Amino acid sequence: MSAVKTAVFPVAGFGTRFLPATKAMPKVLFPIVDRPLIQHAVDEAAACGIENFVFVTGRGNSAIEDYFDVSFELESMLRAGGNSHIAASLERLRPGPGQVAYVRQIDPLGLGHAVWCARNTIGDEPFAVLLADELILSDTPDLATMIELHADLGGNLVLVDEVAADETDQYGIITPGRDVNGAIEVTDIIEKPELGTAPSNLALIGRYILDPTIMTTLETTATGRGGEIQLTDALLASIGALPFHAVRTTGRRFDCGSKVGFVAATMHAALDRDDMREDVQRMINELYKHQIPDTGHQIPEG
Numbered sequence: 001m002s003a004v005k006t007a008v009f010p011v012a013g014f015g016t017r018f019l020p021a022t023k024a025m026p027k028v029l030f031p032i033v034d035r036p037l038i039q040h041a042v043d044e045a046a047a048c049g050i051e052n053f054v055f056v057t058g059r060g061n062s063a064i065e066d067y068f069d070v071s072f073e074l075e076s077m078l079r080a081g082g083n084s085h086i087a088a089s090l091e092r093l094r095p096g097p098g099q100v101a102y103v104r105q106i107d108p109l110g111l112g113h114a115v116w117c118a119r120n121t122i123g124d125e126p127f128a129v130l131l132a133d134e135l136i137l138s139d140t141p142d143l144a145t146m147i148e149l150h151a152d153l154g155g156n157l158v159l160v161d162e163v164a165a166d167e168t169d170q171y172g173i174i175t176p177g178r179d180v181n182g183a184i185e186v187t188d189i190i191e192k193p194e195l196g197t198a199p200s201n202l203a204l205i206g207r208y209i210l211d212p213t214i215m216t217t218l219e220t221t222a223t224g225r226g227g228e229i230q231l232t233d234a235l236l237a238s239i240g241a242l243p244f245h246a247v248r249t250t251g252r253r254f255d256c257g258s259k260v261g262f263v264a265a266t267m268h269a270a271l272d273r274d275d276m277r278e279d280v281q282r283m284i285n286e287l288y289k290h291q292i293p294d295t296g297h298q299i300p301e302g
């Protein structure tokens with residue numbers, strides 16, 4: 001049985017990089033083909049034994065609450081129209097009654113502040129944080145491995161991926177220490193270092209298992225990078241007081257916070273589906289021929 005039962009989903013961001021689309025629609029509701037990013041994150045957490053889902057929302061996020069609620073008219077209409085199976089599939093996608101809590105961030109003061117806003121729902125147990133704009137696809141979610149490792153290691157645990165040297169300024173970056181039971185000890189961490197100054201290319205990619213004392217640490221965490229209260233800074237402040245480790249992802253990661261990452265995720269998902277693969281592949285080849293006629297390159301078949 002997993003000791004981590006609660007996951008926090010900070011979803012209040014403005015999604016500035018995706019304006020104007022995010023003006024009236026939260027970024028985490030963007031679909032990867034037909035499944036919103038937040039559904040992927042919730043499914044991932046549920047597959048790892050998470051039972052309590054805490055969404056930290058902000059103004060303009062009420063569509064997220066609607067999304068995880070019953071759509072009475074729609075579902076009755078589906079049932080009346082002989083589409084009970086679709087209605088049933090919608091029902092299966094939502095956490096059960098009492099499993100979802102919404103906390104309002106009120107002021108968008110950063111990721112650390114968003115997590116801190118969930119403090120009264122956490123109690124004294126370790127908890128997970130999932131950033132839904134990092135889509136990680138794998139047969140066994142990395143989060144499951146992290147929860148297992150955390151039972152031995154305790155403290156704080158983060159998921160990392162290798163990123164290109166010219167991308168290190170977009171992520172929290174760790175300084176790796178020695179290997180411990182399949183994890184890497186973290187000796188230092190910095191939020192979005194200036195290019196050329198990163199201590200490694202191991203970047204935080206939006207999956208955390210946190211000790212509940214992080215909430216007290218966040219209370220006194222000063223404003224950091226970008227004028228925001230950073231979760232990374234609270235993790236840094238916990239070094240020495242608590243074990244701190246990182247695990248490398250074994251999944252396929254798409255940073256859907258970036259437009260290219262979002263498009264790549266969508267294309268990957270479409271090409272992964274039996275009902276779409278052939279048509280999408282044909283379409284990509286056509287587009288490719290028209291857009292880049294002189295290169296002679298083709299998207300490989302199959």
Ligand code: G1P
Nearest residue numbers: 111134171172204205206232257
């Ligand atoms: C946040 C975190 C950063 C992490 C990143 C992963 O940054 O602050 O440490 O590497 O998510 O996507 P954001 O992208 O929200 O600015």
